[in-house]
Amino acid sequence: MATPNFNNELLKLRRRLGDINTEDKIEIDVATVGFLDGEVWKASEIADIYNDAVVDYLDFAVTSLRGRDLYMYIPGFIFYNPLLSINSGRLGIDSLDPQPLVVVDLWKQPSDGLKGAQFSYISSNEFFLTMSGKFPYRTPSKIELYYTLMEDSVGEAIFTLPVESFTGCTLIYVKRYVPIVSDSTVDLLGINRAGLRRILDFAEVEAIKLKQGAAPELIAKILENKAKMSSFVGESA
Numbered sequence: 001m002a003t004p005n006f007n008n009e010l011l012k013l014r015r016r017l018g019d020i021n022t023e024d025k026i027e028i029d030v031a032t033v034g035f036l037d038g039e040v041w042k043a044s045e046i047a048d049i050y051n052d053a054v055v056d057y058l059d060f061a062v063t064s065l066r067g068r069d070l071y072m073y074i075p076g077f078i079f080y081n082p083l084l085s086i087n088s089g090r091l092g093i094d095s096l097d098p099q100p101l102v103v104v105d106l107w108k109q110p111s112d113g114l115k116g117a118q119f120s121y122i123s124s125n126e127f128f129l130t131m132s133g134k135f136p137y138r139t140p141s142k143i144e145l146y147y148t149l150m151e152d153s154v155g156e157a158i159f160t161l162p163v164e165s166f167t168g169c170t171l172i173y174v175k176r177y178v179p180i181v182s183d184s185t186v187d188l189l190g191i192n193r194a195g196l197r198r199i200l201d202f203a204e205v206e207a208i209k210l211k212q213g214a215a216p217e218l219i220a221k222i223l224e225n226k227a228k229m230s231s232f233v234g235e236s237a
Contacts, residue, residue: 131161
């Protein structure tokens, strides 16, 4: 079993949902959670729901957390890439590995007798207004640097003002999440315990939503199983 962390979280989700047995009453455990279907949710559904919940949590983290909190909650997703080159004000996202979900910081190393400088983020609308000189209090220069993320005819990229080439830049970003396949070679890492609990919260809600249009007897089975599991283990998961 090459994904013990991922499998363990899938099992926690099944326990929360009360769907811990197959239709033949075989108890699903950490070794079988990746391929045994429960009475209500298939193994593939549980994996898809959990992977989607990780993405939802990362979106929540990057929009709600700042500074040290971001590093504390998703340490394994913060990626540091030094010595990058930006050519004519553009850095293609496809050139970065792993690919970024959101940029945290972009710095220019010292050059031309000037100190290093941090690029300030602006929206794509502000980018074009600044470029056209319609923001008079923003004057891009070697010490007043701006960037945005948007797509052009080539693909998604980081664009800078001034539109110049920069070498020795440092990029700090939150990397994108690649969905995990149970018992594959890549496991779930880099999220602290509080974050994992929040992911389970997201996943539980989505799992229930998935079955809201199900037959009445299936809904009754969900409620029955969840009540049984709650009385047996509490909400310890």
